[in-house]
Amino acid sequence: MARPTTVFVCSACAAETPRWMGQCPGCGEWNTLNEETRAKSPAGKAGAPTPRAASKPLRLADVQAQRYERLQTGIGELDRILGGGLVPGSLVLIGGSPGIGKSTLTSMALGNLEGAGRRTLYVSGEESAAQIRLRAERLPGAALQVPVLAETDLDTVLATMEAERPEVCVIDSVQTLHAADLTGASGSVGQVREVADRITRLAKARGIAVLLVGHVTKEGALAGPRVLEHLVDCVLQFEGERERTYRTLRALKNRFGSTNDVGVFEMKSGGLVEVQDASARFVSEATRAPGSVVLAAMEGSRPLLVEVQALVSPSELVPPRRVCNGIDRNRLALVLAVLARHAGIGAGSADVFVNVAGGVRVDEPGADLAVALAVASAVRGITVGSEQTPLACFGEVGLTGELRSVGHPDRRLAEAKKFGLGPVVQPGPETPTLRAAVRAALGAPASRVAA
Structure with missing residues (x-):
């Protein structure tokens, strides 16, 4: 025993x-x-391992690769992030903060698939069938025709998937399912690992495309063991702020496509709406006040124009506050130090607030110059750009005050030109350093230090 x-x-x-x-x-x-x-296991019962016959390896040229017909979800941004649609037998893990729209996105995808004649199944361990219906009533397509199972027992869910044989199945969420043969509460490491493993085996054997909705930690990372991310074929991160309407969907891992793309959505009363031209929205909302510049950013392979705002105000706190939203806080500290040392504009005794408007998060180094020019404009109280168009810029700031080039400058310039933004401040012969870029943007030597 x-x-x-x-x-x-x-x-x-x-x-x-x-x-x-x-x-x-x-x-x-x-x-x-x-x-x-x-x-x-009882002591002394393990025994020696059973010998097994060796397998003959094959050359990759001799392997017969099976071609799969991808399943189109009817959501263009989601299909593009996935690499062209869902692959039968694949597992896609979607993570995001509570209320961001994960259930809305998956419900819309299932509704479109159901309307296209595909067999679907929605498994919910967090909501009842009545709650799911209330959400589906405001969604377009055939969302009300999707079969729903409100269950947390893993064996029951697997038996239902085996009997119904859906082509696409959504499990919301993987942390709520419970395997009866294991101890521990739902969401524990052992439970999540076993649940994901058994779902993976069934999905691969029956060719079911499974969308797993996952929880996130307070830092924004996917909750549970890292083995969960290794088991699935694709990991999608749904980002944004619940107080704002824009959402971004990016692929952190994708075995069937690229991880260099990002999708932009807008949350409305009828569900998520694809934003085909996000730059137009952000540029039209950009202000013409001091402390505002437009960043020509790259979200994967897609150019995106976003507004970077800065506010610098005197402070009686020691040390003063450094608050940022949409960029890395450590990167802000680096840019402020270089701006003070090599461009003559310091904010050592002032509170500095930097925000990327629209709830967008920018992680690339090309945002350094936009942050520096926004802070410089706020410190001097000078509006950059013309009265009709704001200033656009991009570039990485080095520790010695030089401007370094970033990827895809031609795409960034083309996107800025598309909306009539120019000239664009960027690394080049005319602006090799941050001091030269500040002088070109503000139109005067940079020498004032904020009080």
């Missing part, structure tokens, strides 16, 4: 230890070890 044993599993990296510790020995995180009970 197998005897149960207790182990402690890290919720961040799935490392196991025989006893509880405050800090995980695997990843170094604190207070992430959770107790789990497992069956222990």
Whole structure:
């Protein structure tokens, strides 16, 4: 008879230890070890491993690659991020903060597939069937025709998928399913790992495209063990702020497509609406006040014009505040230091607030110059650009004050020219340094330090 044993599993990296510790020995995180009970094999019964016959490897040229017909969800931005649609038998993990629109996006995709004659199934462990109907009533397409199963037992869900044989199945969310043969609460490391593994095996065997909705941590990363991200074929991150209407969808991992694309949506009363030309929205809303510039950014392979705003005000706090939204806080500190040292514009005793308008997050180094010029404009109280059009710029700022080139400058310039923005401040012979860029944008030598 197998005897149960207790182990402690890290919720961040799935490392196991025989006893509880405050800090995980695997990843170094604190207070992430959770107790789990497992069956222990009787001593002396393990025996020697059974010998197995060797397999003959094949040359890649001799492998017969099967061509799959992708399933179109009817949502152009989602299909583009996936690489052309859902691949039968694939697993797609969609993560995002609560209320961002994950369930709305998957419900719209299933409604479009159901309307196209595809067999679908929506499994919900968080909402009842009545709650799902209330959301589906405001969505377009055949969202009300999608079969729904409100269940948290894994065996019941797998049996239903085996009996119904849907072509596309949504499980919302993977952290709510519970395997009866394992101990631990739903969402624990062992439960999530077992649930994902069994769903993967069934999906691959029956050719079911599965969309797994996942929770996120307070830092915005996908909750659960990292093995969950390794099991699936595609990981999508749904980003944005619930208070704002714009949402961005980007691929962090994609075995059947590129990870260099991003989709932009707008949340409306009838669901998510694709934003085909996001630059037009952001440029039209850009202000002409001091502290505002337009960044010609690249979201993957797609150029995007967004407004970067800065506010610099005197402060009595020591140290003063550095608040940013949409960019990395450490990057802001770097740009402020270079701006003070090499461009003569300091904000050491002032509060600095930087915001990327529209709820967009920019992680590329090409945003350095936009942040620097926005802060310089706010410090001097000078509006950059003309009265009709704001100033557009892009470029990376080096620690020695030089401007470094960034990827796809031709696409950035073409996008700015499309909306009549020019001339664009960028790294080049006329503006090799940050000081030269500030002089070109503000029209005067940069020498004032904020009080």
